[in-house]
Amino acid sequence: GENVEQHPSTLSVQEGDSAVIKCTYSDSASNYFPWYKQELGKGPQLIIDIRSNVGEKKDQRIAVTLNKTAKHFSLHITETQPEDSAVYFCAASSGQAGTALIFGKGTTLSVSS
């Protein structure tokens, strides 16, 4: 089955710097790759996702890149702000009937001002 590895587990940056979180996956059939942000004591929320027919997607300060050949995808946050501090999860899925998202173990991002 699918296995998703996420690095780093913790990331500390200064306000205004960029942050990059990387994930690798094992199942070449996977074609849907979402990223979720979880604030303390709350449920995760989708911040951006990408499907395998595109290599990059951007939404204001966040972007996701996908390399299907190497089976890895990354989240990029530019001009970080203290409110970006949270736990970020990547996930992967083949989208086939009967499957479910497989999540990475999460990255705790701390943005200091």
Next chain:
Amino acid sequence: DGGITQSPKYLFRKEGQNVTLSCEQNLNHDAMYWYRQDPGQGLRLIYYSQIVNDFQKGDIAEGYSVSREKKESFPLTVTSAQKNPTAFYLCASSPGLAGADEQFFGPGTRLTVL
């Protein structure tokens, strides 16, 4: 307001007791999921359901049971067979096929077994 509700937010139980966590959604989503979250472990899938009266085991189903009698409800029972039940439990739903769409998460229930 549309969304997913989980109740209660905090739950305390004595060891050896079964406990049922509630999850309700009014988004008219077909698929629903239960995850367990432990520090440093990410989200691990317990059970999921793509349609009423049908559900599949996830990676860590042992010691848990679910039912899906109504589209909007997917309760999770933590049985006495679950060896380490203290955790944060998250319920989610998605509009279509499991795994192919955005999942919407509830606020979670923190279960503590004393």
